Amino acid sequence: MLVYHLPGTLDTREADLDLLWEAGATGLEERAGTIRAYFAAPAELPGPVADGEWREEADQDWQAEFRRTLRPVRAGRVTIVPPWLRGEVEPGQLPLVIEPGMAFGTGHHETTRLAVEALSGLKLAGLGPNGTGARVLDVGTGSGVLAIAAALLGARFALGVDIDPITIPIARENAVVNGVPAGRVRFEEGTLGEGPLTFPEEGVDTYDVLVANLYAELHDLLAGAYAAEVRPGAPLVLTGILTARLPLVRDALAREDFTGVRETLDGEWALVTARAPAR
Structure with a gap:
């Protein structure tokens, strides 16, 4: 070989x-x-x-x-598993079934796990208008794991966007496998900065949570667009960041007036959370 x-x-x-x-x-x-x-x-x-x-x-x-060496990944209240290990999810955990290798984001990389853990800690079911559930935007959705996790955790609606058209049908298939209704999660090809990313609620054009698993350089480029897509004070969850590139992300968030910046490190990778600026 x-x-x-x-x-x-x-x-x-x-x-x-x-x-x-x-x-x-x-x-x-x-x-x-x-x-x-x-x-x-x-x-x-x-x-x-x-x-x-x-x-x-x-x-x-x-x-x-x-297949022999792959194990379930516990991330907060969610356990990410391949289909053949679904029976190993512990009682009380939410199973998120992803076929490894279908697209980036199977949960076995530190960045995906960190992001799901962060979403799990946000109590998404109580966010959004009148506490009816958060509207979540997943930028660079890949396999759709973060948008699907948000829906399982109580989000009212999640939109996953990616510039790679190959990932979109895979993400949609993963949502079906996990029993998430089409009205609660949607996947579209696209990126930020091309106008508001809307969803099925008349008169609503901002999100309650934004999560993005991208390179630090893309977070730097998109920081202004992140602020435009979410309501004031909304949680921002950024990962895919090498610790050596953290200064770039810190500077970008400061430039766009994000507040409450916090960092979680896992080996060479980092997760950054913040709150969107007031308008």
């Missing part, structure tokens, strides 16, 4: 992954800070992904090994 070892993680090198697929990779996985790309034959790789190393390895049933 031919395996290309590329330094980095699936999150930190997300922009490069399409290059591996286009070069003929038959599968990708992350282990201990290294991306493993499986190929049937040697391939010529473009410059952005040419910093890896080819290795010949013994054939192994990697899918069976992956």
